[in-house]
Every structure is written in structure tokens, then in C-alpha cells.
Amino acid sequence: MSESGSCTSIINLRYQDGSEGSSSNPAKFKNQDYAQLKDNYRRRRQLFVDSAFPPNNxxxxxxxxxxxxxxxxxxxxxxxxxxxxxxxDEPTFCTKGASRFDFGQGSVGNCWFLAAISSLTFQKRLMAQVVPLDQSFSDYAGIFHFRFWRFGKWVDVVIDDYLPTYNKQLLSVHCKGGNEFWVPLMEKAYAKVCGTYADMSSGLPSEACKDFTGGVNMTYSLRREHTYGHDDELWLQLSRATGCKSMVCCGTPPKGGSNANTIGHTGLVDSHAYSVTGVTECYGSTVRLVRLMNPWGKQEWQGEWSDKSDLWDRVRPEDREKCADREDGEFWMKLEDFCYYFSMASISCENPNFLDGDLDVQWQCMIYDGKWVAGRSAGGNVNNCEPSSFFYFQQSFQGKCSDKNILLSLMQKPQQEYRKKIRYFPTPAGRLGSSFFRRNRPIKRSQQYSSERELIELHSLEPGEYVIIPSTMKAYTPGEFVLSVFTKSDAKIT
Known part of the structure; x- marks a missing residue:
């Protein structure tokens, strides 16, 4: 993916730099202090064994x-x-920098997570945030750590380096060099966050991308975009995303109602996640190409513009160099084929710059923690339930109204430790009387509910005072959530 362009930072009004939960001072996951544990085990000349995530079944x-x-x-x-x-060779943590070509998927069905890692390798600063690269096996105590953004704050996750093997081979993701271990160790840290390795089976790349950035996710239905003639807009978003150094992933639909990873005649894997690693144009911008990466590290597209396609022989030499004919899991395909064979694409970035391509504007972000409490703040559907029992956030918005100047993210916190057991309620301090709802018409009149971890909406608002009401579809449904409000720098949150 292109390294051109730069992405402006987020002014986080909740976690100022240095405070616990900020990127520079992540909270200690399970209250485990990496530096203290490593120092203690080194002085005792022992190797760390993680009792919070033990090396067993x-x-x-x-x-x-x-x-x-x-x-x-x-x-x-x-x-x-x-x-x-x-x-x-002796084991190493990371050799010559992290690359999307370093690894291949193992027996854990977490292609969604590995596709996100593939995309993360392009973002060197983010990569260093998630994967501290000063770790090694020379200063060794059997302990490593990784950082993820989890439900409103950064956390530092400590692990030991015991890895599951079967028949003397890594059961999980493996690095192709054999002796490099940053990816399987990172996978173990995320498995700890999810509960178990098995809890990583099946998911969406946007979930992992969110946990790598703490920023903004936008998901696009590719077939719908193509059907409605929105190819130009989609191409513009993909081009902006690469310019803003966003993480872009995508997925193929299941075949016949099954989530099995069957391989079609096209060479594509059904019900499978891929990363988008680049975009380019050929034939004087008349052909738009998308480059994709299979986290298996093999098994590629066999259609037009694939590695062995003779179409590459008809382009300029500088374009021909973009195609590498090797079995590494990476390939090119036309935008039209991309939209036809893939069902969705997600763009993830630290801030919403990719939405309009304005790389100079800064965004402010305010993060709120909230709860739905039965009888107090779990009012359910605004249209059908008692409006006096809603949790609300009052927000003053000042500044000029520009196109899409406020973005809202509502993320539910898990009520289970294990990811696969989590069920998210259908969703879109104080109480509001029913008269308030009679006097004020909502900005968003129609309300659709979705059982997803995170819901995102983009709006254009005039200066004024607004009330944000997170709700579940059914009343008396308890839960916790994180509400993030992103506004452009020409607007002001008060």
C-alpha cells in the first residue's frame, strides 16, 4: 500500500498523552506489569509462565x-x-522489519485477524505501537508483550512464549522463515484478549483493525456499490484510504450457506478474509486494479490480471513491474471483478481523513463510557418505549457546517470473557422527559438496529446543541458501551 501522504492526528479529549489508557501509557491487562515481571524473572534466572493464560488446553x-x-x-x-x-538458526523476534510476506495461517480459523495484521505491516508507526519491536530473544526471560485498543483505551497484554505445536509444527500461525516469531506471539496475545485460541475462529477484519488503531471503521457492500453504479465513488474511497495510510481489508461471501473455506474455480477462497495491499491504474487510467493478499500466504486469483495473465504483457514496462509472478498469496484483479467476487470491504484509520481526502484537517475525539441499567437508562427503542428511561449525552457543537463533519461510534463492551460467547444487543447522565421528545424532532428519523459490536454513523450538522441517545432495541436490556464522537477541528465540543 502506498506510503505517500500523511494522516493527521486525533486530538483525544479523554486520554491526554501520558494518562493511563493512552497510547503512550496503556493500561495493564489483567494487572500484569511487563517491565516488572521481566525484571523479576531475569534476576531470578527463571523463565516466565503466564498463570493468567497457561500453556495448556x-x-x-x-x-x-x-x-x-x-x-x-x-x-x-x-x-x-x-x-x-x-x-x-536461533529464534528471532523480528528480522529486517515486519512484512505481510512473513507468515501463513495455521489451524486456527482467524483469517480475519491475519488479514488485519497484513494490512498493519504497512503502517510502521502503528506497527510499533501494537508490536513493540525492541523485544528479542537475546535479552530473554520467556516473556513478551503487545498493545491493543480495547473498548476505549489502550491495554498492554503480557504473555509467555509457550506456543501450541502438533507433530513438532506450530499449530497456529507460522512465520515462513521458521525462526521468526513476532506473528505467532502476537496471535497468542490476541487469543488471550479473546479468551482462547478457539475464540478467534471466525470474525471480521474490521474488528481487529479497530483494536490496532482505536480509530474509525467504515464498511462497504461491494456488490451494492457496483450495482448502483458507484464504482467511481468506491475507487475514490480506496485511493483516499491508501493516501491516508488506512488499513483496508475485504472478504468473500460464503458458498451455499456454509462458512467452509472451499476454493472456487477462480482460485478465490469462499468465506475468507483478505487484505487490500494496493491500488493502481493501467491503460491511461481506463483499467483500475486492486491488489489483494491471502493470509494463507498462497492460493491466488486465476482470472484477468492475475500473476500469470497475459494482460500484463500489454502494459508499459513500469506497470509490468508491479506484477510479481510468485506463489505468495498476493495478486491483482480488476475493480469490477473485485466488486463481483468479494462481498464487503472495510477501511480502518486512526481518524476519518479518508472520508473526504482532506489530509490537513485535524479531528477531535471525545470518548464516553456508559451503561444501560434496567429501569433507569435501558429504555429500548425510542419509538416504542418509555422515553424517560434513556441515557443521554448532551453535546454542544460549534463551528461551520461542512460536508460530513461529525462521526459517531457506538461500541458495546463484552459481558463475557470469551469472545465466542459474546452476544451483542441490537443497538443504534440523566433522564429526559417525554415532553422533550414531543418538542424536538430527531436528526435521524428512521431507526434500524443491528447486532454488531460497533455501529458508525456520519452526519453533517449545523452549529447547535444536540442530544445523543444510545439505545438497545428492547427495553430493560443491561449492558455497557463506549460512545466516541469525532468532530472536525473547525468544530468545537463543549
Missing amino acids: RSLGDLPSLTSWQEDDVEWLRPSVKYTQNIS
Whole structure:
């Protein structure tokens, strides 16, 4: 993906730099202090074993790809043990920088997570935030750490380096060099956040991208965009996204109602996540091409503009160089084919700059924690329930009205420790009387509810005072949420 352009920062009005939960001072996940633990184990000349995420089947979970007797044969080993066949080199954390070509998916069905990692490797500053690259096996105590943005704040996640193996091979993601371990260790840290490795099975890349950026996600239905003749707008968004150094991922639809990763005649994998690693134009801008990456590290598109397509022989030499004929999982395809064979694409960025391509404007962000409490603030559907029991946020908005100048993100917090058991309620300090709703018409008149972790809306607002009401579809539904309000720098939150 293009390294051109720059992305302006977010002015976070809640987590000022240095405060706990900010990017420079992440909160300690499970109250584990990485620096203190590492120092203690080094002084005692012992290797860290994580009791909060122990190296056993409890942390592995019930993986669909393993039978019960295979689970019994899973062995947890440290990278310092020469268990990987044909590799004699000493283990390393990260060699010559992180690359999307470093790894291939293992037996955990987490292509969505690995597609997001592939996209993350293009963002060097974000990469250093999520994956502290000063870690190594030379200053060794069997302990590593990674950082993720989780429900309103950054957290630092500590792990030991025991990794699950089967038949002396890594069960999870593996680095192609054999002796490099930043990806399997990062996967383990995220598995700890999710509850188990099995809890990482199936998901959306936008979820992981959100946890890598703490920023904004926008999802597009590709077939709908193409059907309604919005190819130009979609191409503009993809081009802006690469210019803003956004993370872009996509997915193919399931086949026949099954989520199985079957391989079609096109070479594409059904019900599978990919990352978008670049866009370009050929033939004087008449052909728009999208470059994609399969997190398997192999298995590529076989249609027009694929690695072996003779169409590459008809373009300028400088365009021909963009195509690398190798089995690495990366390939090009036409925008029209991209929209036809892929069902969705998500763009994730630290801020909403990619929405209008304005790289100079700064955005302010205010983050609120809230709760739906039965009988107090869980009023349910605004149209059908008692309006005096809604939680509301009062927001003054000052500044000139420009196109799409405020973005709202409502994210539900999990009520379960294990990701696969989480159920999100259909959603869109004080109480509002019913008279308020009779006197004031809502900006958004129609209300649709969705059982997703995060809902995002973009609006154009005139200066004024607004009330934001997060609600669930049904009344008396308890839960916790994070509301993020992004506004352009020519607007002011009070």
C-alpha cells in the first residue's frame, strides 16, 4: 500500500498523552506489569509462565480443526526449543522489519485477524505501537508483550512464549522463515484478549483493525456499490484510504450457506478474509486494479490480471513491474471483478481523513463510557418505549457546517470473557422527559438496529446543541458501551 501522504492526528479529549489508557501509557491487562515481571524473572534466572493464560488446553479452547484425541497430543513449547523441522538458526523476534510476506495461517480459523495484521505491516508507526519491536530473544526471560485498543483505551497484554505445536509444527500461525516469531506471539496475545485460541475462529477484519488503531471503521457492500453504479465513488474511497495510510481489508461471501473455506474455480477462497495491499491504474487510467493478499500466504486469483495473465504483457514496462509472478498469496484483479467476487470491504484509520481526502484537517475525539441499567437508562427503542428511561449525552457543537463533519461510534463492551460467547444487543447522565421528545424532532428519523459490536454513523450538522441517545432495541436490556464522537477541528465540543 502506498506510503505517500500523511494522516493527521486525533486530538483525544479523554486520554491526554501520558494518562493511563493512552497510547503512550496503556493500561495493564489483567494487572500484569511487563517491565516488572521481566525484571523479576531475569534476576531470578527463571523463565516466565503466564498463570493468567497457561500453556495448556484451557487456553487452546475447543478448536474445530482438532479432534479431542488430537487436542491431547498438542504440546506447548518455547521457541528456544528446536521443534521446527529443518531449522537450525536461533529464534528471532523480528528480522529486517515486519512484512505481510512473513507468515501463513495455521489451524486456527482467524483469517480475519491475519488479514488485519497484513494490512498493519504497512503502517510502521502503528506497527510499533501494537508490536513493540525492541523485544528479542537475546535479552530473554520467556516473556513478551503487545498493545491493543480495547473498548476505549489502550491495554498492554503480557504473555509467555509457550506456543501450541502438533507433530513438532506450530499449530497456529507460522512465520515462513521458521525462526521468526513476532506473528505467532502476537496471535497468542490476541487469543488471550479473546479468551482462547478457539475464540478467534471466525470474525471480521474490521474488528481487529479497530483494536490496532482505536480509530474509525467504515464498511462497504461491494456488490451494492457496483450495482448502483458507484464504482467511481468506491475507487475514490480506496485511493483516499491508501493516501491516508488506512488499513483496508475485504472478504468473500460464503458458498451455499456454509462458512467452509472451499476454493472456487477462480482460485478465490469462499468465506475468507483478505487484505487490500494496493491500488493502481493501467491503460491511461481506463483499467483500475486492486491488489489483494491471502493470509494463507498462497492460493491466488486465476482470472484477468492475475500473476500469470497475459494482460500484463500489454502494459508499459513500469506497470509490468508491479506484477510479481510468485506463489505468495498476493495478486491483482480488476475493480469490477473485485466488486463481483468479494462481498464487503472495510477501511480502518486512526481518524476519518479518508472520508473526504482532506489530509490537513485535524479531528477531535471525545470518548464516553456508559451503561444501560434496567429501569433507569435501558429504555429500548425510542419509538416504542418509555422515553424517560434513556441515557443521554448532551453535546454542544460549534463551528461551520461542512460536508460530513461529525462521526459517531457506538461500541458495546463484552459481558463475557470469551469472545465466542459474546452476544451483542441490537443497538443504534440523566433522564429526559417525554415532553422533550414531543418538542424536538430527531436528526435521524428512521431507526434500524443491528447486532454488531460497533455501529458508525456520519452526519453533517449545523452549529447547535444536540442530544445523543444510545439505545438497545428492547427495553430493560443491561449492558455497557463506549460512545466516541469525532468532530472536525473547525468544530468545537463543549
